[in-house]
Amino acid sequence: MVNILIQVKFSEKTNIFHGNCCRYYTKKKEGFSPTQIVKKLGRHRSTIYREIKRGTTTQYRTDLTTYEAYFPETGQAVYEKNRSACGKKSKILQVESFLQYAEQKILKDKWSPDAVVGAARREKLFDSSSMVCTKTLYNYIDRCLLKVRNIDLFIKTRRKPKKEASRNHKRLYGKSISERPDSIEKREEFGHWEIDTVLGKRSSDNVLLTLTERKTRYHLIFPLANKTAEKVDKALKQLENQFGPLFPLVFKSITSDNGTEFANLSNHGIEVYYAHPYSAWERATNERHNGLIRRLIPKGTVIKELSPSQIERVQNWCNTLPRKILGYCKPVELFLKEIERLTYELQPL
Secondary structure, eight states: OOOOBOOOEEETTTTEEEOTTOOOBOOTTTOOOHHHHHHHHTOOHHHHHHHHHHHEEEEEOTTSOEEEEEOHHHHHHHHHHHHHTOSOOOOTTTTHHHHHHHHHHHHTSOOOHHHHHHHHHHTTOSOGGGSOOHHHHHHHHHTTOSSOOGGGOSOOSOOOOOOOOOOOOSSOSSEEGGGSOHHHHTTOSSOEEEEEEEESSSSTTSEEEEEEETTTOOEEEEEESSSSHHHHHHHHHHHHHHHGGGHHHHOSEEEEOSOGGGTTGGGGSOEEEEOOTTOGGGGHHHHHHHHHHHHHSOTTOOGGGSOHHHHHHHHHHHHTSOBGGGTTBOHHHHHHHHHHHHHHHHSOO
């Protein structure tokens, strides 16, 4: 190792050792070793060795023999060249087809960026070099590189989860949610639902009844003439006729709030659990899906003016939206698998 005395100044802008306003010389007899330089400057030894390596070049003497010498300007030039090559380069031009696909799904089909990326990977619509991850897609949106803007994204805020508090029921039509088995809580078994209503233009005759299966996230939507127990019973009776002998296997339990419209749920042979007052997070699955409905049926919509085909279209959209929590499967895919399994089990041997 050549003994080098480097009188250097630490540059805050470039964060390297740059030999500006200094001169250096090498003397084997009275020079400093790199270890001595470390102590003199108070820097880490690796920093000194890297700077010596960057700035050391081969020089020729007049007799054409060579020697190694350090030049601070050379070290600076090498540093700047290396920095110019640092950082991950944007691949926006290589993923143009994917970005067009993402714009369509977000703006037209109301998908989230994460659903776009997850579904594209699961269905292998693009290879890894032709698409970007969820984080990068959000970054492109933030930088206005797509037609999509943040205002087009329905959920982009992090909400603090509410702390669970113990509350007493003022009105209880059946079992409390605190009595619900762990198998339902852990979503290990198919056939357990959450139920709620979605209001339209602040009127009792603008109501949607929604049911969400906890394991598959399959969502059902029924328009109600009014928000009464009688109309809810009528909707459940419709489901009984639709599923026939499968009904008790598909609808094993329902979790609801304490609204009077849900007072008669147990009349249909279903185990019913009632959440605590003002505790919507205890029915988080259904609440989340009601939020999805609001993307297509915003608050203030006159629900009674919606046609059955329009409501069915909203239901189909909810059930064909890829979900990260389901491994980007669609709820309808998982729900139909469960129905197929139950149908097979009911067949006589």
